[in-house]
Amino acid sequence: MSAGAVIIGFTAMLVMMILSLPVAVIMVVTGVVGGTLIFGWPLVLSMGPVAWGVQNENILTAVPLFILLGELLLRSGLADRMYTALAVWFVRLPGGLLHTNIGASALFAATSGSSVATAATIGTVSLPNLMKRGYSPSRSLGSLAAGGTLGILIPPSVNLLIYGSLAETSIGQLFIAGIVPGLLLTLFFMLFIAVQSLVSPDPAQQVEEELLPLRERLKLARHLVPPLIIFLVVMGSIYLGIATPTESAALAVVVALIFIAVSGRLSLPLLDTCFRQSAKTTGMILMIVAAAFMLNVTLALGGAAQAMTTWVASFGLSATWLLLILIAFYLILGMFMDVLSMQVLTIPIALPVISAAGIDPVWFGIFVVLMCELGMITPPVGMNLYVVQGVRTDRGPFGDVVKGAIPYALIMILFTILLILVPEIVLWLPAQMR
Template sequence: MTGFGISEAAVGFAIMLGLLAAGVHVAVAMALVGLLGAGLYLGWPSINAFGIQLWGATDSFTLLAVPLFVLMGELLVKGGVTERMYRALAVWLGPLPGGLLHTNIGASALFAAVSGSSVATAATIGTVALPAFADRRYDQRLVLGTIAGGATLGILIPPSINMIIYGAMTNTSVGRLYAAGVVPGLVLTGLFMAVTAALCILRPALAGGREATRPLGERLRALADLAPPVALFVVVMGSIYAGWATPTESAAVGVIAALCLALAYRRLTLSALLDCFETTVTVTSMILLIVAAAFYLNFVLGILGVPQALTSFVTSLGLGQTEFLFALFAFYLVLGCFLETLSMMVGTIPIVFPIVSAYGIDPVWFGIFLVMMCELALITPPVGMNLYVVQGVRSGGSIKNVIVGTLPFLAMLVALTLALIAFPGIALWLPNRAFN
């Protein structure tokens, strides 16, 4: 550990960013940097601990919720629940200024409440929504923007896979994180719909005219297709807030409920069920490999004393808490332009979280702040994943249209993140009420 300091830590971080920029897998990049630091400064015992750290990181009851929530989302998609939900929302939201554009946002919010992944939300809603706009005169850029921007809600509205990982890495209550994400998620949904309505009121041509108001009887019948995802959200989140189940146990209940819904709609074949399992294994393996590598890197950094050294350095700068948070906002905003969200989160938590703790910042609040920064990264070029997912579903045209279409929603995300810094109660009010 002799001779190791902040400059060496900065070099290690730069190497990791370089490996990621070169296309090396996130988990491999973090593991290599961890092994390099262990080899140069700690010796063989710390290298031999690699396997133990990997096992310890993944042997977690909390992380068991990840594959369960992924499977639940897949069952809802393959079972036709999402498609019915989108059609039902179109009946209710279509008459608003902006028409079906609001349906994209509302469907993203509802699917987020049973999915936990923004990328999955973008792919699912994009696949369901784009055919509905084929013969309508909506502005193409705004259509794409509502899908890519609305899909960012996937990791903010609980359940959220990113919150599970953050909770596991920082020993923060996932239940509190879920509660903290509800109000910002609802506010952000409202902001997205408000900016869409405002744009369409100022420039009616963007929406190509309002959708016709459906008869009351048809709208009431459509509620039957909205009830299942809403009920699923209530069951999953209600069991956590009522103290009847942990997040992992509630995820298991959610899988059973999603399976029953898919069977009731008679859309789930054996082949589709096998596809659900295959996707779950693939996505979960990718996520947990990254988490395991991050835990090992955290282990090495902890022994080397990097978090303590960085905490002392930052606090010696004399920054106030608000100034520090604005600096952190700028740091993540730039980093999100070049890193995928999961790698950005797990790669910086070992370094940033000890400093956050030293400033006395609530770990639940910081978890929501970090998720908000991940949302920004999802629609920030050149690496914004939602941009490429929507472009891939679209299968044609320039990605520039997707980027331009997301700008109003990017502005709303920035505004809410800054409001979160100014008014922490936006995130902390509900968990303080629900768990105290």
């Protein structure tokens, strides 16, 4: 299979996506048709065992558990109390409650693993308060959309699980690698809010917020304990080698259920809603992943990876230039595709190319997730933009959220370039784990 054939196949898949065909159907059709044309019907018969094998993949068992964890925190009210506890500490900073949007998103991301869930949860809690206090709609919505993207970078992350499965890379290493970049990106977002508020103050900042007494703030801080403990259970058990990612996810669900029971909110209707929603989301994700593995059979047997590697190597690009080109490629792709589709379509082809260039697969996993984050806030298909606009109560123009998100997209691009120049930001902590 030549590089030209791979490009033609990839283009055909993009055309089918533009025609709004389901992603899983597109990948199965491409894999089956392409495999039949190259190898005949015997290859098609091998697709069944491949799909069965994916559904029995041990790593992917963690996906429904982390999704269930996010649903439990979202629907039990723990996220609401967490936001209130953070707000009383950030309210006097330049930017006020906008810092709370980022901080609460980062903390919720450390337990939910979902970008959309993070943006929807924090947006639902914070937007009424922000609008009541007269905060700029674009700044408020932009901070929520950008804060939500932290859900797929700060571990545990469903997208890192998918990458690890597709790239056959250690999930534990990927989770550990996401901690420092996730915290740094959170700080950069908050630094931008502070600088923007000092240079161009929001009218809401002219009204000095009431600061609760220290005793009251410390009392509210108890609501931060559940998400912090859940994060420590997940990452601590993996880092210390006590549990696999799947086992750590199960432990986290048990701890979350204990906290919900102690708060008096555990009920059969709550569990029924959480289990049903988790099953729907898991079914969608695993269907796409199974379709991706079926497509990968055709790509692997056809030598697509080797052809692409040879083609890219013929340009004589350095690793830095290759990554800069990939940033532009993912930026454009993210404008038209959802995150999961970007991952399953590009990773099997890109991974052999970057491996040949000497780029660490763990580092590349964080790079891909950052590019997926970027796709979440770039129009016209940026999912977080629509999620935040959807929870908005005043139904203002969609341009507000796009305008507010653009600076954060630029920060992500600059941050990715920083990671290219200083890869130790990603690789230092996993090296300590080894």
